[in-house]
Amino acid sequence: MPIDKAEICTLIPHAGLMCLLDSVLKWDDESIVCTSETHRDPANPLRRDGRLSALHAFEYGAQAAAVHGGLRARLAGVVAPPCYLAALRDAHLRVTRLDEIASRLEVRAQRLFGEGGNTIYDCRVSAGDVLLADGRITIMLRT
Numbered sequence: 001m002p003i004d005k006a007e008i009c010t011l012i013p014h015a016g017l018m019c020l021l022d023s024v025l026k027w028d029d030e031s032i033v034c035t036s037e038t039h040r041d042p043a044n045p046l047r048r049d050g051r052l053s054a055l056h057a058f059e060y061g062a063q064a065a066a067v068h069g070g071l072r073a074r075l076a077g078v079v080a081p082p083c084y085l086a087a088l089r090d091a092h093l094r095v096t097r098l099d100e101i102a103s104r105l106e107v108r109a110q111r112l113f114g115e116g117g118n119t120i121y122d123c124r125v126s127a128g129d130v131l132l133a134d135g136r137i138t139i140m141l142r143t
Contacts, residue, residue, distance in 0.1 A: 003071075008034075011070030012063060013082065017045045020060050021107065024067060032068040034107040036060060039098040052099040057133035058088055061123025064109040065139055069119065082142040083117040091135035103127035117141035 003024035009015060021034045038044055039052055039060075046056045062085045073080035095101070110122045118141055124134040 003067075008067055011074070011080070012066040014063060014066075017041075017043055019063070020044075020046075021063050021067060024071075027068060027071055029072065029111075031108065031110045032064050032071070034060075034064045034067065034109075036105045036107060039101060039105055044099075047099065050099075051097055054093045054095045054098050054133055057093070057098060057125040058085075058091065058123065058135060058137065060105065060107045060125055061109055061121070061133075061135070062137055062139070064107045064123065065111075065119070065121040065137060068109055068111065068121075069117070069139070073116075081117045083139050084142055085137055086140040087138035089136045089138070091133070093133050094130075095132050098132070101127045101132065105132070112136070114139075 005022050008021050009019050020036055020038045022036045025033045044052055046052055070080045106126050108124045112120045112122055114120055119139045121137050123137055125132045
C-alpha cells in the first residue's frame with residue numbers, strides 16, 4: 001500500500017515545503033521507491049531565482065533514505081535517531097535543472113550497508129525512463 005506525504009512527514013524531520021517526497025510506492029528492508037512532483041512547485045524552498053538545480057536531486061535521494069530508515073525503525077518498534085547527510089560520492093548529474101522536468105520524479109534509495117543511523121545508500125532520481133542523477137550518500141548519526 002502506498003504511503004502518502006502526511007505519513008512521510010511523521011518519519012523524517014523535514015516539515016512543510018521541505019518535505020520533498022509525495023509518496024512511497026514500495027519498500028523493503030533494502031530499498032525504497034518514492035515519487036515527487038515538488039520539483040515543479042514554484043514555492044519549492046530549494047529554488048534560487050526561480051530555478052531548481054539538478055544538484056538538489058541528492059536531497060531528494062537523502063530524504064528517500066531517511067524515510068527508509070524511519071520505516072525500518074518503525075518496523076522494529078523504535079524511532080529512527082536524528083541523522084545527517086555526511087558525504088556524497090560518485091555523483092553524476094545528467095541534467096542541469098529539475099524544474100524543467102515535466103514528469104513526476106521517481107526517487108530510489110538502495111541500502112548498500114549499515115544499520116541504524118550509519119548507512120550508505122545508492123540513490124537514483126529519474127523521470128520516466130530517463131536517469132537524471134545518481135550517486136552514493138553516507139548517512140551518519142548526529143552526536
